[in-house]
Amino acid sequence: MRFSAVFAFVLLMFLSPKVFAQQDPSDVAFGGEHFFRFRVAVGKLSPEVRAAMIQERFTQVFIRVMAQGHPLTVDVHSQGSVRTIVVAGVPFATVTPADAQANQMTVDQLAQVWGHNLASGLKSILSRDR
Numbered sequence: 001m002r003f004s005a006v007f008a009f010v011l012l013m014f015l016s017p018k019v020f021a022q023q024d025p026s027d028v029a030f031g032g033e034h035f036f037r038f039r040v041a042v043g044k045l046s047p048e049v050r051a052a053m054i055q056e057r058f059t060q061v062f063i064r065v066m067a068q069g070h071p072l073t074v075d076v077h078s079q080g081s082v083r084t085i086v087v088a089g090v091p092f093a094t095v096t097p098a099d100a101q102a103n104q105m106t107v108d109q110l111a112q113v114w115g116h117n118l119a120s121g122l123k124s125i126l127s128r129d130r
Contacts, residue, residue: 031128
């Protein structure tokens with residue numbers, strides 16, 4: 001009986017990081033504005049990697065809007081169970097069912113919140129830079 005308890009404890013120690021690992025959320029901020037927080041991974045992309053990818057997309061958006069004269073638009077496109085937020089024609093962020101669950105919202109609700117945050121925050125940044 002004692003051997004099985006020790007075995008179960010050792011097994012739990014090896015499995016715990018994989019089963020019970022807590023992911024660190026990662027904030028998406030740019031130009032002094034906070035837009036949203038990734039709380040979960042998507043596939044093999046951790047919240048931190050997802051946020052870093054968004055930072056690159058901010059540059060794409062600002063080139064399109066400021067240098068190329070594209071209007072600042074924020075749209076939400078439906079693709080099955082996910083929503084894609086498109087900013088100035090750039091596919092910007094994907095909202096998944098896991099994101100929605102982590103934020104205690106539906107996918108549509110969360111996409112609308114993130115889209116609104118992007119629209120208002122980017123307008124604020126652009127009004128300062130012009």
